[in-house]
Amino acid sequence: MDVRAARPDDAEDLRTAVSRAREETVFDDIGAPLLDVSAAGVREAAAEAEWSFLMEDVEEGPVGIAIAHPDQGGTEAELLALWVHPNRAGEGVADELLSRVGDALVDRDIEALRATVPPDRPSAEEFFSAHGFTRRGTRRGPAGDETVVVADPHTLT
Numbered sequence: 471m472d473v474r475a476a477r478p479d480d481a482e483d484l485r486t487a488v489s490r491a492r493e494e495t496v497f498d499d500i501g502a503p504l505l506d507v508s509a510a511g512v513r514e515a516a517a518e519a520e521w522s523f524l525m526e527d528v529e530e531g532p533v534g535i536a537i538a539h540p541d542q543g544g545t546e547a548e549l550l551a552l553w554v555h556p557n558r559a560g561e562g563v564a565d566e567l568l569s570r571v572g573d574a575l576v577d578r579d580i581e582a583l584r585a586t587v588p589p590d591r592p593s594a595e596e597f598f599s600a601h602g603f604t605r606r607g608t609r610r611g612p613a614g615d616e617t618v619v620v621a622d623p624h625t626l627t
Contacts, residue, residue: 483531534552535567568626572624576623586616587619
């Protein structure tokens with residue numbers, strides 16, 4: 471498998487992979503359909519974000535994506551998407567994608583990566599904790615109160 475920067479023309483392949491997985495969103499970490507999984511929606515999200523990484527298998531196509539974008543102040547970034555095809559769970563895909571995001575953030579002197587976790591996703595909070603994220607607090611989101619977690623990008627590489 472190969473990890474590379476996502477390109478706008480990956481959108482249709484990614485949408486197909488998400489659809490094949492019978493999921494509605496690539497925003498698996500927050501459990502809310504914030505990303506339109508049409509080809510145009512995926513293309514727009516990847517094009518607008520500062521960092522988009524796609525992992526693909528030669529035969530299967532896309533098996534994971536991570537999208538992050540810096541805050542306006544430039545010292546912190548938000549993990550907008552982290553999706554791994556369910557058939558590839560536990561194979562290190564998320565680890566590699568987070569590592570690539572961490573490398574990109576370190577290169578730009580970003581001090582923290584932030585993610586949100588809904589209250590009904592304890593497995594997501596465990597995942598982030600295992601990857602060096604710590605709880606910062608809560609914020610009101612579309613699905614109710616969400617836990618905000620942060621990590622030093624150096625710990626992700």
